[in-house]
Amino acid sequence: MNDMTPTREQRSAALEGMGCKRKRVEDIRFTQGKGNYVDDVKLPGMLHGDFVRSPHAHARVKKIDDTEALKVPGVLAVITAETLKTVNLAWMPTLAGDVQMVLADGKVLFQNQEVAFVVATDRYAADDGINKVVVEYEQLTPLIDPFKAMDADAPVLREDLAGKTSGAHGPRKHHNHIFEWTVGDKELTDAAFNKAEVTIKEMISYHRTHPSPLETCQCVCSFDKIKGELTIYGTFQAPHVIRTVVSLIAKLPEQKIHVIAPDIGGGFGNKVGAYPGYICAAVASIVTGKPVKWVEDRIENLTATSFARDYHMTTEIAATREGKVTGLRVHVLADHGAFDACADPSKWPAGFFNIVTGSYDFPTAHLSVDGIYTNKAPGGVAYRCSFRVTEAAYCIERAMDILAQKLDMDPAELRLKNFIKPEQFPYHSALGWEYDSGDYATAMKKAMESTKYAELRKEQAVKRAAFKRGETREIMGIGVSFFTEIVGAGPSKNCDILGIAMFDSCEIRMHPTGAGIARMGTKSQGQGHETTWAQIIATEIGIPADNIMVEEGNTDTAPYGLGTYGSRSTPVAGAAIAMAARKIKAKAQMIAAYKLEVHEDDLEFDIDGFRVKGLPEKFMSMKDICWVAYNSVPPGMEPGLEAVSYYDPPNMTYPFGAYICVMDIDVDTGVYKVRRFHALDDCGTRINPMIIEGQVHGGLTEAFAIAMGQEIRYDAEGNVVTGSFMDFFMPTAVETPHWETDFTVTPSPHHPIGAKGVGESPNVGGVPAFSNAVNDAFSFLGSTHIQMPHDYWRNWKAAKELGAVA
Amino acid sequence: MQMNDSQRIPASREKVWAALNDPDVLRRCIPGCESLEKTAPHEMTATVIFKVGPIKATFGGKVTLSDLDPPNGYRISGEGAGGVAGYAKGGATVTLTAEGPDVTILTYEVDAQIGGKLAQLGGRLIDSTAKKLAGQFFESFGEVVGSAAVA
Numbered sequence: 001m002n003d004m005t006p007t008r009e010q011r012s013a014a015l016e017g018m019g020c021k022r023k024r025v026e027d028i029r030f031t032q033g034k035g036n037y038v039d040d041v042k043l044p045g046m047l048h049g050d051f052v053r054s055p056h057a058h059a060r061v062k063k064i065d066d067t068e069a070l071k072v073p074g075v076l077a078v079i080t081a082e083t084l085k086t087v088n089l090a091w092m093p094t095l096a097g098d099v100q101m102v103l104a105d106g107k108v109l110f111q112n113q114e115v116a117f118v119v120a121t122d123r124y125a126a127d128d129g130i131n132k133v134v135v136e137y138e139q140l141t142p143l144i145d146p147f148k149a150m151d152a153d154a155p156v157l158r159e160d161l162a163g164k165t166s167g168a169h170g171p172r173k174h175h176n177h178i179f180e181w182t183v184g185d186k187e188l189t190d191a192a193f194n195k196a197e198v199t200i201k202e203m204i205s206y207h208r209t210h211p212s213p214l215e216t217c218q219c220v221c222s223f224d225k226i227k228g229e230l231t232i233y234g235t236f237q238a239p240h241v242i243r244t245v246v247s248l249i250a251k252l253p254e255q256k257i258h259v260i261a262p263d264i265g266g267g268f269g270n271k272v273g274a275y276p277g278y279i280c281a282a283v284a285s286i287v288t289g290k291p292v293k294w295v296e297d298r299i300e301n302l303t304a305t306s307f308a309r310d311y312h313m314t315t316e317i318a319a320t321r322e323g324k325v326t327g328l329r330v331h332v333l334a335d336h337g338a339f340d341a342c343a344d345p346s347k348w349p350a351g352f353f354n355i356v357t358g359s360y361d362f363p364t365a366h367l368s369v370d371g372i373y374t375n376k377a378p379g380g381v382a383y384r385c386s387f388r389v390t391e392a393a394y395c396i397e398r399a400m401d402i403l404a405q406k407l408d409m410d411p412a413e414l415r416l417k418n419f420i421k422p423e424q425f426p427y428h429s430a431l432g433w434e435y436d437s438g439d440y441a442t443a444m445k446k447a448m449e450s451t452k453y454a455e456l457r458k459e460q461a462v463k464r465a466a467f468k469r470g471e472t473r474e475i476m477g478i479g480v481s482f483f484t485e486i487v488g489a490g491p492s493k494n495c496d497i498l499g500i501a502m503f504d505s506c507e508i509r510m511h512p513t514g515a516g517i518a519r520m521g522t523k524s525q526g527q528g529h530e531t532t533w534a535q536i537i538a539t540e541i542g543i544p545a546d547n548i549m550v551e552e553g554n555t556d557t558a559p560y561g562l563g564t565y566g567s568r569s570t571p572v573a574g575a576a577i578a579m580a581a582r583k584i585k586a587k588a589q590m591i592a593a594y595k596l597e598v599h600e601d602d603l604e605f606d607i608d609g610f611r612v613k614g615l616p617e618k619f620m621s622m623k624d625i626c627w628v629a630y631n632s633v634p635p636g637m638e639p640g641l642e643a644v645s646y647y648d649p650p651n652m653t654y655p656f657g658a659y660i661c662v663m664d665i666d667v668d669t670g671v672y673k674v675r676r677f678h679a680l681d682d683c684g685t686r687i688n689p690m691i692i693e694g695q696v697h698g699g700l701t702e703a704f705a706i707a708m709g710q711e712i713r714y715d716a717e718g719n720v721v722t723g724s725f726m727d728f729f730m731p732t733a734v735e736t737p738h739w740e741t742d743f744t745v746t747p748s749p750h751h752p753i754g755a756k757g758v759g760e761s762p763n764v765g766g767v768p769a770f771s772n773a774v775n776d777a778f779s780f781l782g783s784t785h786i787q788m789p790h791d792y793w794r795n796w797k798a799a800k801e802l803g804a805v806a
Numbered sequence: 807m808q809m810n811d812s813q814r815i816p817a818s819r820e821k822v823w824a825a826l827n828d829p830d831v832l833r834r835c836i837p838g839c840e841s842l843e844k845t846a847p848h849e850m851t852a853t854v855i856f857k858v859g860p861i862k863a864t865f866g867g868k869v870t871l872s873d874l875d876p877p878n879g880y881r882i883s884g885e886g887a888g889g890v891a892g893y894a895k896g897g898a899t900v901t902l903t904a905e906g907p908d909v910t911i912l913t914y915e916v917d918a919q920i921g922g923k924l925a926q927l928g929g930r931l932i933d934s935t936a937k938k939l940a941g942q943f944f945e946s947f948g949e950v951v952g953s954a955a956v957a
Contacts, residue, residue, distance in 0.1 A: 055892040055922025111922070131889055299926060717919060723926035 011607045016546065017539030018753065021690035024531045025546075026263075026524070035263040038218045041233045043291040046220065047076065049284050050126040050294070051277070052116040052133045053304070054108035057142040057375040057718020058155065061104050061135060064116055069132040074125025076288060078133060079117040079280055081105040087286075089279055091160075092249055095272075095497060096349065097168025098178070098340035099160070100378060102276045108137070109157055109338035110377045111718050112303040117280040119292060142375040142718040143176065146312060146335040149372040150174040157338060157373045168340075169349040169371075178340050178371035183354045183431050189366035192327030196318030200406050202785045204398050206391045206767075208310035208335065208376070208712045211383040212730065213525070215265025216301040221281040222291035229256045230282060236261040236553075237271045237523055238563025241497060243555045245274055248498075250282065261553035267525035268702070269381035272343040272565050273306050302728055303720045306343070306379030307712050310335040311353075311391040315399045323407050325418050328365040328430070330356055330395060334380070336371050342380035343565070344387045345495040345502060351387025352486045352652075354431035358396035359440050359484040359656060360418040365430040375718045384702050384763040386487045386566040393483040397768030398775070398785065401480070405779055410457065411480045411772070412448055416441055419482075426749075433486060435654045436748050439682075443744045444482055447658035447680040450742060453478075456662060464780050473668050475804075477777025479661035481769035487757040488571025488653040497562065501648065504573035505559035506580045508537065509642040512630040514623030515547040518580075521561010522573040523552050527759055528691045529569065533577055535687055536753065540581035541588065542608035542622040559644055567655070567757035570687070571748075576647035578752035583643035587629070592620045594634035653748045653756035657681040659769040665777050667804045670796030672708070672774070674737035679765070682744045684756035696741050696762045703766025705731050707774075709791040729791070778802060807933050810915040813944045816952045819904045822912060823877035825951045826900065832869075835946040837939050840864070848872065856888065858920075858928035858935045863891030878902055892922015898940070912948070916940045 006014070016022045029035050052064075066078035081103040084090040091099045104115040116133055120126035141155045148154055156162075156175050165172055169179035193199060219234035230252055236242045239259045247254040264271065277294040284292040296305065311332050318327035334350060336342060344351045350369040357365050382388070400418075404411040419440040420427045427435040448454075456478050463476045492501035505521040518533055534548035552558060561573060585605065592610035593600040596618050603610040609621035629641035662676040679696055686692055709729035713722045722728045747754025767788075774790040775783070781802040786794070799805045815822055825831045829850055833842035838855040845851055848871040856865050867886020874880045883897030896918030903911045918936045925932065 052890070055887075055890075057921075111926075134889075137887075299923070303926065715925065717921055717925075719921050719925035721925065723923075726927070727930070 008607060015538040015542065015544050015608060017535050018685065018687050020535060020688065022531055022535055022545060022688055024528045024691065026528065026530045037215060037263050037265060038220060038233050038235055039295055041220045041262065043220060043222055046291040046293055047119050047121060047284065047288060048123045048126050048293050049117050049119045049281055050123065050130055051114045051300070052118065052130050052135065053112040053300070054104065054115050055111065056108055056137055056139055057111045057144070058140040058157070059108050059137040060140060061106060061108060061115065062138055063136040065134040066116070068134070069118060069129040072125060072129045072132055074121040075118060075129035076121065077119040077284065078129065079103065079119065079284060084283060087283060089249065089283060092274065092279055094339055094341040094378070095346070096340040096342040096344060097346065100339035100341055102279045107159065110375050111720055112300065112377070113338070114276040114304070117284065119284045119288065144375060144714050144716060144718050146333055146372055146374055149176040149374055157375060176373045178336055178373060179349045180368060180370050181349045182368040184366035185364055186366045188364040189327050189329055192364050193316065193318045193329060196326055197321045198319045198407060199316060200399065200402050201314070201316045202399065202402050204313045204315050204395055204785065205787050206309045206311045206313065206394050207788055208307050209383065209706050209710050210302050210307050210712050210728070211268035211270035211381065212302060212728065213266030213268055213270050216296035216298065217271060217275055217277065217305050218295040219278050219281050220291055220293045221278070221285040223282070223285040223289070225289055227256070229258065231258040231260065232278070232282065233260045233262060234278060235264050235267070235271045236563070237267045237525060237565050239523055239553055239555050240521060240560050241500065241563060242274065244500060245498070246282070259555040261523050264523065264525035267565070268384045269308060269343065269565055270306055271525065272381055272563070273341055273379070275305050298725065299723045302712065303723050304377050306341065306381040307337070307377055308379065308381050308383030309391060310380070311388070313391065313395045315395050317399050317403050319403055319407070323409050323414050323417050325360055325362055328357055328362045330367045332369040334369055334371045335374050335376065336380050337374060337376040337378040339378040340371060341378035343382065345489055346497055346499070347494065348387060351382065351389065353388040353392045355389055355433060355484065355486045356392040356396050357429050357431055358393065359415070359420060359482050360396070360400070361420045361424070362430045367431060376714060382566050384699055385760045386485060386489065389485055390764045390767060393764045394768045394771065397481045397483065398771060401772050401775060402784055405784065412444065412453060415480065415482050416444055419444070434651060435484065436651055436750055437746050438484065438654060438656055439744065439746050440482065440656060443656065443680055443682055444658045446742065446744060447660055447678055451660045451676065451678045453660065474664050474666055475777045477663045477665065477773040477775070479663065479769040479771065479773025479776055481659045481765050481772055482656070483761070483765035483768070484654055484656045485567070485761055485764050486652045486654055487567035487760065488649055489566050489568050490652060491650060492648045500562065502562045502572070503646050503648045504561040504568070504576050505644065505646045506573060506576040507559045507642070507644040508580045508584055510584060510626045510629065512627050514543055514626045516543060517549045517551060518577065519558045520550065520552045520573055521559050522564045522569045524564065527564065527569065527695070528688070532687045532691055536574060536577045537581050540578055541585050542605070559646070567760045570755045570757045571653045571751060572647055572649055574755050575649060575752045576645045579647055580643045580645035583645065584641055587641060588622060588625045590637065591625050591628050591634060595620055595628060650750050653684065653751060655681065655683045655756040655758060655761050657761055657765045659765045661769040661773040663773040663777060665774065665795055667799035670792035670794070670799065672790070672792070672795060674704070676740065677737050677769070678740045678742065679762060680742040680744065681758060681761050682746050683758035683761065684745065684747045684751065685754035686743065686745065687755060692758050693741055695759045697739050699760060699762025700739050700766045701731055701736050703763045704737065704770060705729055707767045707770035707788055707790060709789045711789050807936055808915070808917045809937055809940065810913070811941065811944070812911055812913040813948045814905070815910045815912055815948045816908060817910060818908055819877045819902050819910045822902055822910045822951055825947070826880065827871065831947070831950055834950055835943050837942045842869070848874070852884065852886070854886065856894065858924050859931040861891050861924050861928055863888035865894060888922070888924070890923060892920065892924040894918065894920045894924065912944065914940070914944060
């Protein structure tokens with residue numbers, strides 16, 4: 001060895017493996033405006049399609065007249081449900097086992113529903129064509145209020161389901177009923193309530209909102225008549241699922257469908273589903289023989305493609321006087337809109353909402369969910385959360401605060417008293433999950449110390465007294481939230497989408513010079529996969545992350561995978577990467593043993609190569625092994641160094657965290673100021689702390705948006721009154737508070753690298769922290785629960801109703 | 807959305823009633839009215855340019871007169887479609903009271919519903935716009951009828 005020999009630390013640092021704050025490699029192109037998004041795809045002769053949409057929430061379509069539209073220069077075709085019927089595509093299956101109109105067939109069931117698709121030589125001509133399509137409607141009574149959906153005299157929305165007494169998830173109780181889903185022991189839970197010393201009951205609504213990615217949903221479909229092949233460029237979070245679904249509904253052989261998801265500008269669940277735009281663009285391409293592009297505008301995105309939430313949760317907790325919880329009972333009225341197009345694993349009509357027992361040791365619980373139809377857009381996607389997990393976390397975290405208020409106990413203390421203890425893991429929850437790991441009390445206490453929680457409460461008491469004396473018009477709220485997520489869908493024993501098991505995959509191919517490519521079944525929409533996946537491989541096999549290229553999104557080259565949503569990429573695909581890398585490492589070890597003339601068992605892996613145990617100078621680097629793997633393999637061994645892994649996780653992962661929000665609200669104006677927001681996350685092993693921090697910032701910003709104003713609101717006629725960023729709250733840097741972050745590390749015991757997933761935790765934990773802060777601020781004035789979103793006007797209204805404002 | 811107001815017109819109740827049934831007068835008074843034609847004794851078709859916030863659209867629709875109680879009042883209602891801009895429907899119940907031989911008090915109660923893109927983008931402007939338009943209509947109506955009476 002000489003002075004130039006790198007130290008172990010230097011060798012390790014050169015890899016930029018797990019734990020390194022590696023800069024995002026994709027940002028090189030993104031920050032220079034060189035990303036390649038769907039709208040950048042411009043094919044020769046490409047046409048443009050756009051929709052005629054319904055102004056009505058509920059109406060019969062009497063007549064569609066396209067005569068004048070077809071006279072508009074550049075307009076080539078107007079596609080209606082009648083056109084689609086000739087290819088049997090007027091309706092399409094949804095991921096939730098329902099069917100959905102592609103184009104209005106006889107009726108429209110929500111405002112801005114797709115009625116006709118105008119195809120033209122450019123987008124302007126298509127728009128002019130839309131203005132000339134005359135649609136005659138007969139208005140019907142709209143059903144907007146979900147609580148009236150199952151009234152005896154409620155209008156019949158889905159005439160296609162007439163006489164069907166059962167749906168994809170069992171019996172239907174009413175013509176607007178979709179399913180009832182129950183979990184838990186009703187008898188035991190009722191008994192717990194009957195003998196409870198203290199109970200609380202509250203209807204907690206989680207309003208309808210929208211993922212609203214900055215890039216809307218879009219595609220370019222190109223059908224090659226000669227080859228009989230369909231190529232689809234699209235904003236797809238799950239490209240392989242799209243290929244399989246297209247193959248099944250369009251009856252095209254799967255190998256003749258090429259789905260390509262280029263760079264995606266945010267998904268947040270909005271880009272999981274299949275939308276009429278995709279079907280219409282594909283049909284238009286088949287009809288015209290030319291590529292057809294469809295790009296949603298902002299209003300279309302907010303009003304027609306998948307919304308999120310809209311859960312109305314009647315929640316009850318039974319407890320002892322000392323504050324020990326003894327039972328949980330929840331009924332959810334789930335507003336699914338006009339079609340059940342939720343993107344959940346197929347057997348889970350309400351997603352994983354049965355994580356609603358949260359981080360607490362409930363001896364018994366019972367949950368029932370009624371899904372219903374209304375005249376609103378379909379959807380119900382997991383907006384930056386695992387399936388219905390943010391609804392569940394909001395439900396239990398609000399309810400715990402309400403219980404604390406009733407018991408006159410500090411909400412943090414109540415949580416500490418009821419946490420599942422570290423020694424109880426793996427923990428079987430009353431609603432059927434097996435929590436893999438956790439150390440909740442440590443995380444909660446750490447967050448309380450960091451924020452000087454006890455002092456905050458003292459300050460609050462002083463301020464409240466001052467308010468009552470009339471010395472200030474400002475009230476202070478402290479929002480505590482402790483969430484447990486359930487992510488990483490999922491084990492094939494309980495997770496599939498339309499029968500496709502929810503594994504994920506990775507294929508790694510090393511090149512002779514010590515570089516390689518990893519292809520994945522996932523699809524980044526901004527998460528930084530190209531950066532982090534390479535870091536896992538770097539640590540696993542000792543090749544620098546910079547030498548590993550990560551490729552996703554092309555179904556012809558990527559191994560089959562279920563895509564990216566529900567924080568599943570790291571728990572599932574991250575595991576597949578480690579497993580594929582370990583296969584490569586195993587072959588590399590055999591090669592090194594041969595070259596170093598020792599038995600494999602005499603070798604140990606040392607950062608970036610194999611070393612003979614006890615003989616530190618006998619070392620072979622992975623870089624050299626790559627060369628040998630191709631050019632001078634041991635006798636009898638196949639050349640090459642590549643591996644594929646399809647990973648079916650044995651369990652979900654359960655990230656958790658403790659969030660504390662401090663907020664001041666001016667009662668006379670309702671204006672709030674987020675003074676502090678402290679987020680402590682435990683996502684197990686941390687792959688790239690910088691990316692984790694970025695993920696937490698993004699998720700908290702979306703949580704802030706949702707809790708404080710972001711809403712898809714309908715008026716009584718079914719008009720969407722928040723259809724643009726004028727009215728739909730999209731926080732910018734101006735409104736966004738400062739975020740403080742912290743972490744603990746409790747690795748997942750069943751995941752190859754112990755990672756749990758983090759992208760969505762901040763949304764799941766953030767929303768209850770904000771809402772609890774607002775509710776905590778108002779609680780001393782006599783309120784128990786104020787519904788979200790907590791915008792200035794609603795805060796002012798709450799203050800007025802509580803008598804704090806004249 | 808609902809609202810009501812009244813207008814004092816310097817003309818006899820009979821004259822005001824006649825004007826209320828005269829398509830030509832209505833055409834001149836409905837804000838943005840491009841055409842108004844009688845198709846049946848109490849029915850007319852109309853084309854109206856309507857503007858709310860960022861949306862401007864031409865609405866085609868029909869106007870119906872009902873609950874006729876000459877010369878005490880009637881209900882005038884209309885509904886129209888503005889293509890991609892959406893739809894609008896509504897009406898006004900109009901009551902005429904004689905204050906003197908040449909002075910009539912016209913009281914109106916207006917209700918209106920707006921849907922589609924108009925409601926999505928112009929939501930926060932609809933109430934004020936509808937109020938303004940109804941006010942404009944009855945103001946011009948008062949002027950037209952009043953000046954005709956003077957002449």
